[in-house]
Amino acid sequence: MNKGYLSSWAKNVSPSPTLAVDAKAKALKAAGEDVCGFGAGEPDFDTPSFIKEACARALSDGKTKYAPAAGIPALRSALAEKYVEKGVLNEKNSSQVIVSPGGKYSCYLAILATCGPGDEVIIPAPYWVSYPEMVKLAGATPKVIFAGDDQGFKVSPDQIEDALSPSSKLIILNSPSNPTGCLYEKKEMEEIVELACKHDLLIMSDEIYEYLLYDGATHFSPASFSQDAKDRVITVSGFSKTFSMTGWRLGTLVANSEICKAVADLQSQTTSNPTTFSQYGALAAMENWEKAMIAVNEMLVHFDRRRINLLEGLQSIPGISCQRAQGAFYLFPNISSCGLSSEVFSARLLEDQKVAVVSGHAFGAEGYIRLSYATSDEIIQNGVDRIMKFVNSLS
Numbered sequence: 001m002n003k004g005y006l007s008s009w010a011k012n013v014s015p016s017p018t019l020a021v022d023a024k025a026k027a028l029k030a031a032g033e034d035v036c037g038f039g040a041g042e043p044d045f046d047t048p049s050f051i052k053e054a055c056a057r058a059l060s061d062g063k064t065k066y067a068p069a070a071g072i073p074a075l076r077s078a079l080a081e082k083y084v085e086k087g088v089l090n091e092k093n094s095s096q097v098i099v100s101p102g103g104k105y106s107c108y109l110a111i112l113a114t115c116g117p118g119d120e121v122i123i124p125a126p127y128w129v130s131y132p133e134m135v136k137l138a139g140a141t142p143k144v145i146f147a148g149d150d151q152g153f154k155v156s157p158d159q160i161e162d163a164l165s166p167s168s169k170l171i172i173l174n175s176p177s178n179p180t181g182c183l184y185e186k187k188e189m190e191e192i193v194e195l196a197c198k199h200d201l202l203i204m205s206d207e208i209y210e211y212l213l214y215d216g217a218t219h220f221s222p223a224s225f226s227q228d229a230k231d232r233v234i235t236v237s238g239f240s241k242t243f244s245m246t247g248w249r250l251g252t253l254v255a256n257s258e259i260c261k262a263v264a265d266l267q268s269q270t271t272s273n274p275t276t277f278s279q280y281g282a283l284a285a286m287e288n289w290e291k292a293m294i295a296v297n298e299m300l301v302h303f304d305r306r307r308i309n310l311l312e313g314l315q316s317i318p319g320i321s322c323q324r325a326q327g328a329f330y331l332f333p334n335i336s337s338c339g340l341s342s343e344v345f346s347a348r349l350l351e352d353q354k355v356a357v358v359s360g361h362a363f364g365a366e367g368y369i370r371l372s373y374a375t376s377d378e379i380i381q382n383g384v385d386r387i388m389k390f391v392n393s394l395s
Helices: 008-012 017-030 049-060 073-085 103-114 130-137 157-163 186-198 227-232 257-270 276-287 289-315 342-353 377-394
Strands: 097-100 120-125 141-146 168-174 202-206 233-238 251-254 369-372
Touching: 008 130, 017 342, 049 276, 073 097, 073 251, 073 276, 097 103, 097 257, 103 130, 103 168, 103 202, 103 233, 103 251, 103 257, 120 130, 120 157, 130 141, 141 157, 157 186, 168 186, 186 202, 186 227, 202 227, 227 233, 251 257, 276 289, 289 377, 342 369, 342 377
Parallel strands: 120 141, 120 168, 168 202, 202 233
Antiparallel strands: 097 251, 233 251
């Protein structure tokens, strides 16, 4: 009797729809199609040259062997110092910092180290596509609560409290958000942290977009609010979005010592260590922070212009409404008035007008689509014109 080749975990997980859309758009381009791609979640700028040069020096110097599973000591130390400045850590304790092979893996390790069968994880929607899948891979159960554009895409403490059960273990927060670009204000974040403390819950705070902010917005790390918060918040981030290092695969995780030890042990048994020479590039960013942030701010000038151009373009299309994002590089317009499901809308838009967007269904938000403005001004203008033409064809 054939018992099948796949485990229940493998059969229960879905592929990343954002990567699938990006791959399809690239395939169409390779076939000669004129595609306006809004699917990719990565900056379209090169990594700053001094970071690349530091990595090249590391390669030249033979930094090509195994490194400590939790990251090279110098990088962990530099990160600890930065998190002391941010109020996330009380002191420069490198043992509370883990470097991983990507921010995505930091998220997965945070969940895997703390949740398992019988645990529930509260996931506000719209959510990043991988959160529910990671929870399922850990054997836990995702419990989704929804906040639409009428709430600024931000869940309230009352919503979270109503969703709690004796099995609730972890709340996932992502501010600024992928896919919406929304940002929780300090008071909003404090209320959620107070709720977590009251009910003895952990929080995973995904802060991968923390430096990509607009309109004078300020990012707040929930771990900085109190000692109790420091103990129960797992702060994950990375170098991918801030320094345009998506292919370098370097994430970070900060948590209490018990969680960090478990994360390091899990990493030692799964990936051994993040790529050794990549870490020296990241170390150059940390050791030359002001220089690195000049490059980030130059990138933000372009992102901000594109954000406004795309926002105004989408808002000019009858039947589409769109919130103004405060962070990251996404807009999440409401297309529910167009009379199509988000999946059908996205598929037909790509087929008819060669515009690639990601269906809101992938983010737990039917009636919306996600567009990344990490692309050129020309693609934004052409894309808006084509979306206008497509929506007009529906009436």
